[in-house]
Amino acid sequence: MTRTRKAAAAAVTALSLALALTACGGEDGSGKSGDKKAKAGAPQLSVSGAYLPQPAMSDMAAGFLTVRNTGGAADELTSVTTPLSDDVTLHATEGTAMRHVATMKVPAGGRLTLASGGSHLMLGKLSHKPKVGEKVRFTLHFATSGPVEVDVPVKPATYRPKA
Known part of the structure; x- marks a missing residue:
């Protein structure tokens, strides 16, 4: 017994x-949830195609990238920080009008595209004029998801990515 x-x-x-x-x-x-229902209900973000054209001026530049969301919930880009500038703003372009916005939506199962001639990041008061070949660290901040860090290459001013 x-x-x-x-x-x-x-x-x-x-x-x-x-x-x-x-x-x-x-x-x-x-340590990560294997529950597919939990993943489906949360944003799943990744960044691709990031670049910064070499600026013509020493105090201002524009940044471009795509944020893809394969998750089942939307998120919002709320800000971007970088050692290159303490003054990064989000600019939405609708038609020919450009305006400063506080956030940009990243739809569930969709993407936010910041591209030349469209919505973009505007960097003012640059700490230095970046040169072609340099990489600039961007940290993207979101309403729901944690920050995403990206090393953004500086490209020639005439660079246009392939579609």
């Missing part, structure tokens, strides 16, 4: 430990 009780106690202890470990991490033990 003693052996049976010891075996039962060991089984209960092992089960308790297994449940505690499962509660601490994701389903795969990575």
